[in-house]
Amino acid sequence: MNIIIAGGGRIGSTLARQLSAEGCDLTMIDSDDHVVRACAEHYDMIGIQGNCASMEVLRHAGVDHADLLIAVTNADELNLLCCTTAHAMNPALHTIARIRDPEYTEQTYAMRDVFGLSMAINPEKQAAGEIDRLLKYPGFLRRDMFAKGRTEIVELRIDEHSKLRDLPLSDISGIAKTRVLVCAVLRGGNALVPRGNFILKEGDRIFVTAPSENLTTLLKSLGIITRRIRKVMLCGGGMVSHYLAGMLAKRGVQAKIIESDLERCKDLTHLLPRTPIAHGDCGDPEVLEGEGLKDCDALVSLTGSDQLNMILSLYASDQGVGQVITKVADSISPGILDALALGSVVCPKELCCNNIVRYVRAMQNQVGAAVSVHAIADGQVEALEFLLDENTPNCAVPLKHLKVRPNVLIATITRGSRTEIPNGDSMFLPGDVLVVVTSGRGVLKQVRDIFL
Amino acid sequence: MNHKMMGRFIAQILAVEAVFMVPALVISLGYREWAAAKAFLLTIAAIAAVAGLLFLIGRKAPNALDAREGMVCVGLSWIVLSLFGALPFVLSGEIRRYIDAFFDIVSGFTTTGASVLSDVEALSPGILYWRSFSHWLGGMGVLVFLLAVAPGSRDKGFTMHLLRAESPGPDVGKLVPRMRQTASILYMIYIGLTLADIILLLLGGMSWLEALCTAFGTAGTGGFGIKNDSMASYSPYIQYVTAIFMFLFGVNFSCYYLLLIRQFRSVFRDEELRAYILIVVCAIALIVLDTRDMYASLSETFRDASFTVSSIITTTGFTTADFDRWPAFSKGIILFLMVVGACAGSTGGGLKVSRLLYLLKSLGRNITQVLNPRRVKALRGNGQVISETVIDNTNAYLAAYVFIVIFSYLIVSLDGNTVGTNLSAVLACFNNIGPGLEAVGPTCNFGHLSDLSKLVLSMDMLAGRLEIFPILVLFSKSTWKH
Numbered sequence: 001m002n003i004i005i006a007g008g009g010r011i012g013s014t015l016a017r018q019l020s021a022e023g024c025d026l027t028m029i030d031s032d033d034h035v036v037r038a039c040a041e042h043y044d045m046i047g048i049q050g051n052c053a054s055m056e057v058l059r060h061a062g063v064d065h066a067d068l069l070i071a072v073t074n075a076d077e078l079n080l081l082c083c084t085t086a087h088a089m090n091p092a093l094h095t096i097a098r099i100r101d102p103e104y105t106e107q108t109y110a111m112r113d114v115f116g117l118s119m120a121i122n123p124e125k126q127a128a129g130e131i132d133r134l135l136k137y138p139g140f141l142r143r144d145m146f147a148k149g150r151t152e153i154v155e156l157r158i159d160e161h162s163k164l165r166d167l168p169l170s171d172i173s174g175i176a177k178t179r180v181l182v183c184a185v186l187r188g189g190n191a192l193v194p195r196g197n198f199i200l201k202e203g204d205r206i207f208v209t210a211p212s213e214n215l216t217t218l219l220k221s222l223g224i225i226t227r228r229i230r231k232v233m234l235c236g237g238g239m240v241s242h243y244l245a246g247m248l249a250k251r252g253v254q255a256k257i258i259e260s261d262l263e264r265c266k267d268l269t270h271l272l273p274r275t276p277i278a279h280g281d282c283g284d285p286e287v288l289e290g291e292g293l294k295d296c297d298a299l300v301s302l303t304g305s306d307q308l309n310m311i312l313s314l315y316a317s318d319q320g321v322g323q324v325i326t327k328v329a330d331s332i333s334p335g336i337l338d339a340l341a342l343g344s345v346v347c348p349k350e351l352c353c354n355n356i357v358r359y360v361r362a363m364q365n366q367v368g369a370a371v372s373v374h375a376i377a378d379g380q381v382e383a384l385e386f387l388l389d390e391n392t393p394n395c396a397v398p399l400k401h402l403k404v405r406p407n408v409l410i411a412t413i414t415r416g417s418r419t420e421i422p423n424g425d426s427m428f429l430p431g432d433v434l435v436v437v438t439s440g441r442g443v444l445k446q447v448r449d450i451f452l
Numbered sequence: 453m454n455h456k457m458m459g460r461f462i463a464q465i466l467a468v469e470a471v472f473m474v475p476a477l478v479i480s481l482g483y484r485e486w487a488a489a490k491a492f493l494l495t496i497a498a499i500a501a502v503a504g505l506l507f508l509i510g511r512k513a514p515n516a517l518d519a520r521e522g523m524v525c526v527g528l529s530w531i532v533l534s535l536f537g538a539l540p541f542v543l544s545g546e547i548r549r550y551i552d553a554f555f556d557i558v559s560g561f562t563t564t565g566a567s568v569l570s571d572v573e574a575l576s577p578g579i580l581y582w583r584s585f586s587h588w589l590g591g592m593g594v595l596v597f598l599l600a601v602a603p604g605s606r607d608k609g610f611t612m613h614l615l616r617a618e619s620p621g622p623d624v625g626k627l628v629p630r631m632r633q634t635a636s637i638l639y640m641i642y643i644g645l646t647l648a649d650i651i652l653l654l655l656g657g658m659s660w661l662e663a664l665c666t667a668f669g670t671a672g673t674g675g676f677g678i679k680n681d682s683m684a685s686y687s688p689y690i691q692y693v694t695a696i697f698m699f700l701f702g703v704n705f706s707c708y709y710l711l712l713i714r715q716f717r718s719v720f721r722d723e724e725l726r727a728y729i730l731i732v733v734c735a736i737a738l739i740v741l742d743t744r745d746m747y748a749s750l751s752e753t754f755r756d757a758s759f760t761v762s763s764i765i766t767t768t769g770f771t772t773a774d775f776d777r778w779p780a781f782s783k784g785i786i787l788f789l790m791v792v793g794a795c796a797g798s799t800g801g802g803l804k805v806s807r808l809l810y811l812l813k814s815l816g817r818n819i820t821q822v823l824n825p826r827r828v829k830a831l832r833g834n835g836q837v838i839s840e841t842v843i844d845n846t847n848a849y850l851a852a853y854v855f856i857v858i859f860s861y862l863i864v865s866l867d868g869n870t871v872g873t874n875l876s877a878v879l880a881c882f883n884n885i886g887p888g889l890e891a892v893g894p895t896c897n898f899g900h901l902s903d904l905s906k907l908v909l910s911m912d913m914l915a916g917r918l919e920i921f922p923i924l925v926l927f928s929k930s931t932w933k934h
Contacts, residue, residue, distance in 0.1 A: 002629075025629040033839055041613065046629045049839075 001025065001364060002066040006052035006082050007073030008035040010329070011098065011123070014353045015070060016043045019360060027061045030073075053081040055089065063089050068363065070356060071097045076104055080115055087116025094118040094363060096356060100125075100239060102271075119359060123352035128243035130351060131300055131325050134344050135232065135253070137215060138298065138323040139224035141205065141344045144374040145212075146385045147414040147433040152212050153183065153376060153383055156224075158204045163222055170196040177221040179421045180210040183411050183437040184381045191380035193409055193439050207376055209411040209435065211419035229297040229323065230254060235282040235312050236303030237264050240327060240348065244300065245275045258282050258291055283308055285315065298323040306330065313342045370444065376437075383411070386434040386447040393448050400424035403452040408444070411435045457517060458525050460510030463503040465529040465594055469536060470499040472589060473582065476540070479661070480578030488578040491543035499536050519613050524931060526595065526617040527922035530914055533594065534558045537586060546579050551903050558910040560586030562917035563799060565675025565769035565886030568899040568906070572680055577661055583676050584665035590917065591672025591701075591799035592642050593618040600635035617922045621796025622807050622849070623842045627709045641708045642799075646671040649697045656690040666690075670697045673800040675769030675886040682771040682894065688755055691772055695759040699732065702766030702794035704806075723834050724795050724806045728765075731792060731805070735761045735785050742782045765789040767801040769886025776893035783889060790879050801884030801916050803853065810838060810846045852920045857882060860912050864905045877901070881909040882916040 001024045005012050008030040016039055020026055026045035029052040030036050040047035050057035052073060063069070069086045071079035076099045083095035099108050099120045108120045133143055142155040158165055163175055169182050185192045186205040192198075200206065210218055232248060234241045237259030248255040249272070258278045259265050265279045280287035282303055293299070299316040301309035306328045313326040324343030331347050358372045370384040388395065394402055399410065399422055413420050414433040420426060428434055438444055473496050480489035517525060534557050541553035552568045559566045560583050569575070575583070589597070595618045615631060616624045626634040646667050653663040665678045677683060683691055703725060710719045719725065739757040740750075747753040756773040763770045764786050775786055793802010813831045820827055831838045860878045867874075869891050876888030877898070887894040898906065915923040925931045 025633075027629055033841075037841075044629065044631050046626050 001068065001360065002062065003027070003360070004029065004058075004061050004063065004066050004069045004086070006030075006069065006071040006079070008032070008039045008047075009072065009074060010349050011072045011352055012070075013039055013042075014349055015072070015356060016045060018353055018357050020044055022357065022360065024360065027066070029057060029061055053078055053085055055085060058082075058086050058089060063093065066090065066093060068094045068096070068360065071095070073098075076101050080104075080108075080117070083117050084115050091116075096121060096359065098123065098352070102239075102242065121352055121355060123348035124239035125243045126351045126355065127327065127346050127348035128240050128247060130346050131240070131244055131327075131344075132247045132251075134325055134346075135229050135248070135298055135300075135323065136251075137219060138229055139219050139222075140215075142376075144376060144383060146372070146374075146383070146412070146435045147419070150212055150414050150417065151209065151412045151419045151433075151435055152215065153207055153209050153374070153411070153435075153437075154215065155376070156206050156208060156222075158200050158202055158206065160202050161223075162200075162202070164200050164206075165202055167200060168196065169194055169198045169200065175221060176218050178210070178214040178217045180208050180214065180218055181411055181421045182206050183209050183383070183409055184377045184439070186377050186380075189378070191377040191439060193381070193407065193437070205377070207381070207437075209421065209437075211412070211414075211421075231292075231296045232256070232298045232300060233258065233288075233291065233293060233296045235288075235299065235301045235309075237261070237268050237277070238302055238304060240302050241300075242268065242271060244302075245272050249274055256291060256296075258287065282312060288315075293319055293321065296321055298325070300325045300327070302327045304329075306332070310340065310342060314340060317343065370446075371433075381437060381439050382444070383435060383437050384444055386436065388428055388430050388432045388434060388447065390430050392428075392430065394451060395429055396427050398425050398427050404450055405438075405452055407439045408450055409437045410450070411437050453521050453524070454513060454517065456510035456513030457515065458510075458521055458528070459506040460513060461517065461525050462529045462532055463506035463510070464598060465533060466499050466503040466506075466536060468594055468598055469533055469589075470496045470503070472585065473499075473540070476578045476582040476585065479581050480576065483577045485544075485576040485578055488540065488544040488546070488576045491540040492578065492582075494543050495536060495539040498539065502536075517614070520925070520931065522614045523617055523922050523925045526614060526918060527914075527926045529594070530561065530918060530922075531926075534561055534910075534914075537561065537582075540579060540582060544576070544579060546575055551906055552899070555898065555906045555910050556583065557586060558913050559881075559886070560584075560674065560676060561590035562884050562913040563587050563590050563672040563674035563767070563801065564881055564884040564913045564916075565669065566881055566888075566892070566898050566909070566913070567676065567886075568897055568901075570680075570897055570899060572676075572678060580665055580678050581661065584668040584674070584678070587672030587674025587676060588646065588668040589672075591674065592639060596635045596638060599632055600639045617918060619797065620799075620801065620917075620919060621704075621804055622810060622846050623838075624797070625706075627706055637709055638705050641705050641712075642671065645697070645700060645708075649693070652693045652697075653690060656687060656693060658686075658690065666694065667697075669770065670694055670768065671701055671799065673698060673701050673766045673768040673794065673798070673884075675763070677770060683759070684772045686772075691755060691759055694770060695755075695762045698762045698766045698768045698770070701768075702762075702798050702800040703728065704795040704797035706797055718834075721834065723809060727809055728795050728805045731789070732761055732765060735765070735789055738785055739778070739782045742779050742785075746778070760786070761789065764885060765792060765800075765802075766794045766798070767883050767885045769880070771887055771894040774894050776889050776895070787876070787879065787889075790876075790883050790885055793883055803850070803883070806833070807846050807849065809833065810843060811850060813838075814843050814847065849920065852924065853882075856912065856915060856920065860908050863908045864901070867902050867905050877905075877909065878912060882912040884913060884916050 003024045004027045005015055006029045008028050020043045028039050028045055029048045033049045036047035036049045048061050063086050071082040073079055079097040083097045087093055087095050095117055096119045097117055100122055140154040144153045173179055184207040185194050231254045234255055234257045237257050241257050245255045256276045258280055260281045262279050265277050268277045278291050299321045301312040303309055309326050313324045316324045326342045326345050328347050331350055371387050372385045374383045376383055410422055412435045413422050413428050436450055473492050477492040537557040538553035541547040542550050547553040555568050595614055627637055628634055649667040649670055650663050653666055669676050707719050736758045740753050744753050759772045760775050791803055792808055793804050794800025796804045796806040817829050857878055861874055864877055865874045872889050873891040877892045880888035892898055
């Protein structure tokens with residue numbers, strides 16, 4: 001597949017790495033010669049220096065025979081112009097633009113045909129949505145949804161008070177009072193796909209597959225849910241805060257934003273009339289105390305500095321805030337994640353890239369290819385979703401008769417609205433959605449790769 | 453440095469060499485040349501042993517090579533390739549001294565075509581084949597070949613800077629986004645053109661072995677002949693075919709790719725191609741004018757002049773005429789062509805036409821700026837702005853080029869030959885041409901030089917083929933420091 005990436009910034013270069021590994025033919029356009037060179041050097045792709053919205057540069061980049069254009073420069077207007085121009089030059093082209101300004105949201109949707117836009121992505125909004133979902137179920141470090149939200153893989157940390165500590169995995173369903181499956185465990189930075197006699201230790205991070213409707217039961221029986229989140233403190237008044245505050249207000253959750261820039265505070269009061277905005281330095285404990293950190297159920301650190309966010313989260317955990325969520329601009333190494341109690345970590349860049357990679361996969365979707373791929377357990381494990389049809393091999397055969405590849409685990413089978421954690425007698429049928437977990441990256445491309 | 457990975461990398465290159473020695477072995481067996489066959493067999497065994505050992509040591513090394521390691525790998529692998537490639541000559545007893553054999557095989561891999569042998573016709577067919585085949589392999593590059601055929605090249609430590617180190621030209625780009633595909637396309641074009649050449653030579657009445665060896669020499673722009681008088685005794689048809697194909701192999705291969713994808717306009721507008729054609733036409737015309745009194749007919753003059761110009765500018769080094777006996781002006785033109793060389797991205801050597809264009813443009817800009825100090829001007833090539841990094845690299849390249857030529861000239865002049873001999877020997881080796889003037893002219897060879905000169909000239913050939921820096925870094929102290 002021929003893909004043009006316009007803009008080689010943070011998202012552009014991450015996409016280059018991921019899509020290059022997917023086996024796509026990439027061309028990158030950026031106005032900065034150094035960026036172009038660095039990208040062409042690191043990843044197997046062609047780099048072109050120039051203005052990505054000019055016809056000449058686009059022609060040079062081979063827009064006529066490209067399949068997809070991804071515009072991720074840091075200017076919304078340029079991204080839109082780039083997509084519009086490219087789409088006019090090649091009507092068969094799919095286009096994805098990053099549009100971050102909330103003021104453009106409406107017209108990007110209403111005028112997408114005029115712009116020639118196949119999809120608009122907004123990393124900040126997406127991150128806000130992710131944080132909102134995490135706040136709904138405090139206790140989960142991360143949630144990945146499959147089968148249109150009917151199945152989830154959630155991440156939990158085994159701490160010293162956990163009911164699961166020092167117990168073998170085979171006991172988990174009894175304690176959880178519902179059927180769940182631990183599909184991966186992260187211990188000491190290494191991901192394992194565990195067996196039934198595996199004993200959980202303090203500090204492990206476990207990845208649990210469960211039907212979405214069972215999540216509340218799971219949390220309650222594990223004693224993780226204490227009460228609903230009612231008050232949230234948002235540190236930093238950036239774009240994510242703006243979106244998140246709106247979402248929380250809709251659910252009736254009280255949010256308070258602390259922002260150090262007075263002008264931005266004033267802007268926010270116009271944008272979010274019902275949310276209290278405080279002007280102050282988030283890094284100052286007195287400010288946090290004064291704004292009522294003690295009474296908050298959750299703290300989300302959303303400032304522009306990753307370092308400050310991490311420190312804020314550590315401080316909040318230390319002060320006994322129930323749930324802490326940290327936003328980071330760049331993915332941080334697993335070792336740090338294990339060592340620090342940062343709570344959930346949300347990386348807008350990663351969310352956005354995963355979203356685009358999913359779109360690319362869907363475009364390539366030949367028979368039996370994965371509908372979506374989620375990287376879990378610090379990217380060491382892949383969870384894939386397959387839609388089964390008549391051509392799928394081994395339909396209606398009990399699983400105990402099938403030879404499944406090593407390192408591959410069939411996590412759930414979703415039929416209609418029912419999700420089942422399979423045992424040896426389960427079988428899948430055409431029309432089902434299969435979620436499969438594997439520790440080998442990029443091994444599974446099609447559903448038939450599951451079987452030996 | 454990641455020595456184990458580098459070892460494994462070199463092992464792969466050696467494996468390619470061993471595989472390509474098999475046809476030479478088969479030819480030797482076919483001609484019942486047992487000494488040569490045994491020599492090839494022994495060499496293949498030696499390579500297998502060394503490569504196997506390197507593989508074994510490096511099997512668990514991490515796959516990454518950084519820019520410095522990549523550079524060193526490229527330089528080292530060409531030297532190792534030559535060290536082993538020289539073995540069959542010595543083991544078969546056809547070249548007695550190892551340094552001579554080393555000089556000849558370096559000359560082969562770097563597509564120079566300079567030889568220490570006075571009697572080429574005495575070599576056995578298998579050895580002749582191997583000598584000429586080294587041109588073909590060296591012409592497009594071993595790494596590029598490995599890249600084109602080896603799956604999962606990313607795991608083998610290949611990155612863009614490796615490809616760049618082996619491909620000639622100031623600004624190496626890709627034809628298509630994937631490196632492996634780019635390499636495959638280049639080799640496809642290379643193989644296609646070589647086959648066309650072989651067929652046309654066979655039609656001209658050459659034997660199979662002759663046609664293969666001549667086509668390899670032409671394709672790699674190498675120039676090892678299989679006769680003592682190079683190409684002089686062949687029919688005019690064969691000479692013209694060879695002249696035309698030498699010219700074709702001196703063109704940037706991306707032009708052929710553009711022709712294949714039907715972008716004719718950008719090919720005909722290519723500044724480098726135009727300059728290349730212009731230089732060739734002018735040089736032929738001037739030499740014809742200058743030497744017309746020496747020949748009986750104009751057609752003969754034209755044939756010798758066009759063959760020589762095509763052979764020298766593409767740095768092939770086949771000869772039909774002893775241009776050492778031409779008038780001084782013609783010799784001057786030949787010396788100029790030696791330095792210019794072929795187009796970037798071709799199999800030819802030399803400074804490259806595109807570099808010459810960049811240098812002229814950069815010089816022109818400097819003159820403009822001296823006259824109008826406030827003038828800001830970007831240089832353009834084919835309508836596109838040439839990045840300042842490329843201009844800087846080109847200037848640095850010229851500086852390194854001049855220094856190495858002067859340094860090598862000093863060492864070679866210890867032998868006591870004339871200025872013309874020494875200078876043309878260095879230029880002919882450094883630009884990968886082959887024959888020089890006077891005592892190293894078309895009718896002579898490099899056999900009479902001292903061992904030291906042969907070693908220095910061998911390094912010059914490697915430096916010229918790999919565009920200086922991969923060889924230069926091997927001699928830099930900071931390369932080997934941790």
